[in-house]
Amino acid sequence: MRENLARLLALSCYRVIALPRWYTCLMLRVYADHGATTPVDPRVVQAMLPFFSDKFGNASSVHQWGQEAREAVDVARERIAAAIGANPSEVVFTSGATESDNFAVLGAAYANEGKGRHLIISSVEHHAVLEPCRFLESRGWHVAYLPVDRYGMVDPDDVRTAIRDDTVLISVMHSNNEIGTIEPVAEIGRLARERGVLMHTDAAQSVGILPLSVDDLSVDLLSMSSHKRYGPKGVGALYIRKGATVSRIQHGGSHERNRRGGTENVPAIVGFGTAIEIAVASVEDEASRLRRFRDRLIEGLRHIEGAHLNGHPTRRLPGNVNFSFEGVDSESVLMALDFQGVAASSGSACTSGSLEPSHVLTAIGLPPEIAAGTVRLSLGRENVDGEIEHLLLVVPDVIESLRGASRRMSKAVR
Ligand SMILES: *Cc1c(COP(=O)(O)O)cnc(C)c1O
Secondary structure (H helix, E strand, C coil): CHHHHHHHHHHHHCCCCCCCCCHHHHCCCEECECCCCCCCCHHHHHHHHHHCCCCCCCCCCCCHHHHHHHHHHHHHHHHHHHHHCCCHHHEEEECCHHHHHHHHHHHHHHHCCCCCCEEEEECCCCHHHHHHHHHHHHCCCEEEEECECCCCCECHHHHHHHCCCCEEEEECCCECCCCCEECCHHHHHHHHHHCCCEEEEECCCCCCCCCCCHHHHCCCEEEEECHHHCCCCCCEEEEECCCCCCCCCCCCCCHHHHCCCCCCCHHHHHHHHHHHHHHHHCHHHHHHHHHHHHHHHHHHHCCCCCEEECCCCCCECCCEEEEEECCCCHHHHHHHHHHCCEECECCCCCCCCCCCCCHHHHHCCCCHHHHCCEEEEECCCCCCHHHHHHHHHHHHHHHHHHHHHHHHHHHHHC
16 A cells, blocks of 8 residues: 555656655666666676786787686687587677677678679668668668568568579578567578578577577577676677688787687676576576566556557567557656666667667557557566566556546647
């Protein structure tokens, strides 16, 4: 009862007065934006620390300092490789999944220009894949954008018909960062292999949360990011299958077996390797825990009037919940949730702030007026049962109160 009163009070106040800063210390705060980024695991921080000071060597140096750093980078590389069933020599460290995606798209395109200038990607790719493709288009390349069904799934048959003799790369993400849908990458990978076309998948949202192997997926290139899986920001990797012809895009020294110039970010790489090893060790348990949270949230929120679940009902990321609510706009919902101590997002962190519906929501055929009220809750390792219950109280309240406010406003105008 007291709690309900407090909530009511807060909900009616927040439009009127700015509460003092200390107020936020008193309330339950729930971080439900793990699709944007995750906190660094304390064990990861501990593993990184020595590499800033005592073990500061350049991994390319021949002396002991350098060799110490080199060994740590090699251990991290083995851990990343093990997580995806690859050979360590096939893992190249990058500055994150954005660079990995650019590397895959531009590197495959430049290296195979002799074969043709045609690429195939899904229409729900992350901007890190879309934008290098747009860049290539501006230089005379042709890009086929695969449609998706209302759940955001690519149909492998569409890939089959899109492949041409001059196709140099197919890129379909492993799971979608906004709506959580898991794509049929293994089937598409097999088609690509039959036709001798390079296959890339952006697995930034999947690695360490869904068990996967590059051989089962039949992919030649796979992008990973550290900060989506409790590692530091600014580091990631690209898996490049042995024998795949891909040009380097960052020219410089002969680092990373001549595939990416630049002194290795040793502490970040060590952190990334540790984070992935931790994630993989408990991948099944954590995924089933998050699926339970996800399904409880979906079950509770789908009863809100005018609520539409986006993404596939079952083939979706364990922690991903994405709804469009009629009659509200995402920005107001996010602000009201933030005021209640809840961190959510309107889809992807990269498109929030713009008024256009995201290309993903457009691709699944959502009308713009419904897409305008889209909210993504993405759950992760620190979330506990009580927080899910809190979300089940706060989210419907916020939606209801915003709808009430806009009804009152339109009455007042009339
Ligand atoms: C976050 C994300 C990226 C970008 O990764 P960074 O490491 O932040 O550059 C790319 N693709 C997908 C699917 C993502 O979720």
